[in-house]
Amino acid sequence: MNAHGSFEGLERLPRDAINELPPQDAPAGLIAALDRKGWCVIRKAADSLPGFRQFVSSLHVPIAERYGDLPRSGAADVFRTTPYPPEEDLLFHNEASHTSKVPKYLFFYCHRAAETGGATPISDGVRALDLLDRTIADTLRRHGLTYRRRFVDGLDVAWQDYFDTDDPAEVERHCRRDGLVSSWTDDGVLQVDYSTLAIGCLPDGRQSMFHQVALHHPAFLADEIREYFSAYDPQGCTPRNVLLGDGTPLSDEWARDILAAQNRAGQYFVWERGDVLALDNRVYAHGRMRFSGSRENYVIMSALEAVKDVCSTGF
Ligand SMILES: [Fe+2]
Known part of the structure; x- marks a missing residue:
């Protein structure tokens, strides 16, 4: 359980607010609508995995074929969530x-x-940033974040x-190629x-949160x-962590404030x-609410691009 983090206070997207496009208009209008509004729902867009793939292919955006963080579905470019x-x-x-390579667009499909x-909660990063305490926002803007991974034997x-x-x-060599900084401790921990x-700075000049604080910060782990x-x-760390980009800790309090701002700018889609x-x-950031049953969702991502090209730091 996330003892200190959950989706608190989110409202369900009301049916009449759903930014729905009829499937026949999707290829022409979807990407333009996405660039304008940030999200779209297409009801009954597909009734199978091949149908979903065909639907996304019809949008004519380059598709990511490799992505290490998610399991493949069978089709090369369709991933299980x-x-x-x-x-x-x-x-x-x-x-x-x-990471250094990110997708601009995500297409989720509900098979079951x-x-x-x-439900899938989504949070508007522009609004969340507006709602965030100014000192935290300025610090994040100035320093960015450092995601730290420690490979301790037996953990992860x-x-x-x-x-x-x-x-x-x-x-x-791998780390140098991908812009990672690796080091070994005296205890042999990588x-x-x-x-x-x-x-990030969007093409229209607005600024938006773009991070994974809630997935990496230990404040959201259960105490035990x-x-x-x-x-x-050996150093009393967690296997994954996120620090401020100058190497100083991001406090539990700030991490929780960041998630709270995202929740206040969030809604959920059923x-x-x-x-x-x-x-x-x-x-838009996204997540997934807890569930029962055999939920089966898939995702296709647009091609991975260098983060500086997708979401520039040009403030
Ligand atoms: Fe995700």
């Missing part, structure tokens, strides 16, 4: 914002709706599996840092899990089979 315990909320995140729960995945090599020199923006991780790590939800990943 994040495998995460159904009894827990998957908190807000902009897809891949903790959950029995209960399983082994570095050898993650980097697909047993050779530390190969890890070093630590990898990636520093990037927390607030946080304590277990900290006891296990799925029916066949729905496609298209999101502008630069503007």
Whole structure:
């Protein structure tokens, strides 16, 4: 359970506010509507996985064929949504914002709706930024964020599996290529840092939150899990963390304030089979509410691009 983080106070998107496009208008209008409004729902867009793929192909946007964070569905460019315990909320995140290559657009498809729960919350990053305390916003803007991963034996995945090599020199090369900073502690723990923006500048000049604080910050772990991780790590750290970009800690209080702003700028979408939800990943963060039943959702992403080209820091 996320002891300190959940989707509090979100409202359901009212049926008459759903930014719906009839399927026949989708190819022509969807991308323009996405760039204008940030999200669109297309009811009954597809009734199968191939149908979903065909629907997205008809939009003529380049599609991402590789993405390490999600399992494939069988088709090369259609992914299962994040495998995460159904009894827990998957908190807000902009897809891949903790990496150097990010997609502009996300297309989610509901093949089987959950029995209960399983809605997709979305949060407007421009509005969330407006709602955030000025000091926190200015600090995020100035410093960005550093996502830190520590490969402690027995916790999370082994570095050898993650980097697909047993050779530390190969890890070093990989990290240099992807803009990561790797180091080894005296205890033999590999630590990898990636520093990037927390607030992006959109093509129209607006600024928007763009991060995964709620997925990486230990403030959102249950107390017993946080304590277990900290006891296990020689330096008392968690396997994943997020710091301010100057290397100083992002406090629990600030992390919670950031999620609270996202919640205040959030709404949730309740799925029916066949729905496609298209999101502008630069503007809208997304998550997944806890559920019961055999929910089956898929995602196609537009091609991964360098983060500076998708969401520039040119304030
Ligand atoms: Fe996601």
